[in-house]
Amino acid sequence: MSEIILQTENLSKQYKQRWAVRNVNLEVRRGDVFGFLGPNGAGKSTTIRMILSLIKPAEGTVELFGHNLFREREKALQNVAGIVEKPDFYLYLSAHRNMEIAGAMTLGKKPEKKKILETLASVGLEERAEDKVKTFSHGMKQRLGIAQALLCEPQLILLDEPTNGLDPQGMKEVRELIAMLSGKRGITVFLSSHLLHEVEQVATRMAIINNGRMIVQGSVDEILHASINTMFFDVEPKKKALSVLQKLNCVTAPTLTNEGITAQVAKKDIPKCIAALGSARCKIYTVRPKQSLEEYFLAVTNNEEQHR
Ligand SMILES: Nc1ncnc2c1ncn2[C@@H]1O[C@H](COP(=O)(O)OP(=O)(O)O)[C@@H](O)[C@H]1O
Ligand SMILES: [Mg+2]
Incomplete structure (x- = not known):
């Protein structure tokens, strides 16, 4: 069994008196495409935000690559990239320029042109590198967001509802991109979704969350089997x-x-x-x-x- 690279223990977050996430225990292994399935308001984004250290949990812990997120934040997040809800862009600048800016922010320096073009090519945007992002479809923006996240060469990427609002073709492209990241690049992918058939199609393992609580976790096959x-x-x-x-x-x-x-x-x-x-x-x-x-x-x- 491969190494657990993301583990949460009793992860919980409260807003006012209400638990948005309560005692979530996730286990993601290297090589997984992990589907985090739940209806709207289930607590998916809140969980992902806590894992990426964008918000603080009320209780519980997060371990990434064996490092405690609260005690060793930098080491824990070293190989991790994520997109929560919609990626942000400078709409009047080109995809290429947006990549330079994103790279400068995450890497501390402008990435090499070759690297940017390679990364854009890997998400199918090489032809559009010099076009302004405002001319991009929603699906292209989503792929550009993933390209930005790839610049730091993550081993784990967290995508919060990456196909939300896309048309069927755009959804298919993002699913294919996820399969490529996992298959060709060996990146572990954690993605949330409220669409079961999507998780069924792309994920190897999954968890279901509802009302902030995790209901089940396991291989997609096992969970399918449990319903027989x-x-x-x-x-x-x-x-x-x-x-x-x-x-x-x-x-x-x-x-x-x-x-x-x-x-x-x-x-x-x-x-x-x-x-x-x-x-x-x-x-x-x-x-x-x-x-x-x-x-x-x-x-x-x-x-x-x-x-x-
Ligand atoms: N900043 C916030 N302030 C108050 N309540 C919030 C906040 N963020 C999320 N919530 C609540 O927490 C619950 C889980 O939200 P969220 O994690 O966004 O769910 P999902 O991403 O699964 O749709 C919802 O009831 C939502 O209204
Ligand atoms: Mg959400």
């Missing part, structure tokens, strides 16, 4: 059916969602569930295995919603 034994019941009345299923030993974690009930049940026990629901005079419209990570995501996030 999850059954979906389209049944009425839902509350009554829930209490029936809760009383059955063969049913684990029955959960009310907007659409029905999800629960962990082995296939052999389905008839038992149907019989119990039937004798309680519940109407069963459908019972089926939930296969997509999307349903799993919706179920776990809805479940959290109920416990607020």
